[in-house]
Amino acid sequence: MEWASWSDFWHMAGYGLYVWGSYAVTAACILVEVILLKRAGTDTRRRLKRMQQWEEQ
Amino acid sequence: MNLYTYASPANFYHLAGKLIPWFAWGAGLLTVWGLYISFFLAPTDFQQSEAYRIIFIHVPAAWMSMFIYLVMAFWGAIGLAFNTRLSFMMARALAPTGALFTFIALWTGALWGKPMWGAWWVWDARLTSELILLFLYVGIIALWAAIDDVKRGDRAGSLLTLIGAINVPIIYFSVKWWNTLHQGSSINLTKAPSMAAIMLQGMLVMAIAAWLYTIAVALVRVRRIILERERQTDWAKAILEAE
Numbered sequence: 001m002e003w004a005s006w007s008d009f010w011h012m013a014g015y016g017l018y019v020w021g022s023y024a025v026t027a028a029c030i031l032v033e034v035i036l037l038k039r040a041g042t043d044t045r046r047r048l049k050r051m052q053q054w055e056e057q
Numbered sequence: 058m059n060l061y062t063y064a065s066p067a068n069f070y071h072l073a074g075k076l077i078p079w080f081a082w083g084a085g086l087l088t089v090w091g092l093y094i095s096f097f098l099a100p101t102d103f104q105q106s107e108a109y110r111i112i113f114i115h116v117p118a119a120w121m122s123m124f125i126y127l128v129m130a131f132w133g134a135i136g137l138a139f140n141t142r143l144s145f146m147m148a149r150a151l152a153p154t155g156a157l158f159t160f161i162a163l164w165t166g167a168l169w170g171k172p173m174w175g176a177w178w179v180w181d182a183r184l185t186s187e188l189i190l191l192f193l194y195v196g197i198i199a200l201w202a203a204i205d206d207v208k209r210g211d212r213a214g215s216l217l218t219l220i221g222a223i224n225v226p227i228i229y230f231s232v233k234w235w236n237t238l239h240q241g242s243s244i245n246l247t248k249a250p251s252m253a254a255i256m257l258q259g260m261l262v263m264a265i266a267a268w269l270y271t272i273a274v275a276l277v278r279v280r281r282i283i284l285e286r287e288r289q290t291d292w293a294k295a296i297l298e299a300e
Contacts, residue, residue, distance in 0.1 A: 013107040013108075018111065018171060019110050022114055022169070026165065029160065030157075037277055037278065041277065045297065048288050048293075049298075052298075
């Protein structure tokens, strides 16, 4: 184990801003991609379904 | 059963649906493991102190940015040569995630460059060619979005992807061909790795996690594209009714 305490861990020997800035933005990017993907999936299916109902009428 | 069965969008739609949870869970578990190695097992670097821990996302993201591009170019080439519908759909499904990893590689690179070189950005060959890669991804996605005719769009986008593929070896070898602030590769195919085994292990676990993630999201995306393009077929209508 490399860390004496949690504050040590967050501090990253003075590089906390750079290290956590990298990890946080990466996590945010992935989260946004997953959310957009989910939303696009439901939107498309809903739209296609509506088009299909139109065509059947 | 033969392999060509899955070249049909209908069969692939179902296969992809079954595979997605496996890739997604695999990606999640490997990420947890990789992060544990990155922060709790890997020791402090004797030159870069704790700042080097950025490597565990920077390098896998940079690998993915190049590799996804090559896979897109591969599918584009197959599509152009054999006119297979699914290949073009795969190429389209991969592009946004490739652009995402390129952005992450650039972002983490800037945050690593600042404490180590004293600069967020320098216009050297490695950084500039990676930035061009991001522009290529964005350009290809925009081209696809701009052309309403699906078939023409597929061909135009794939052609652009193939032309841009020349950039990938330039990125990869840029640290050898030109003088640069960027450090050389930590691992390559011909030499023993120049880093501690546990650091290497963390990087590889994160890279495999990134792979599984990419496959999972690309499959989700390709299913949506398949459904959209096949909406006139009976099987797609049946699926839409059932969902």
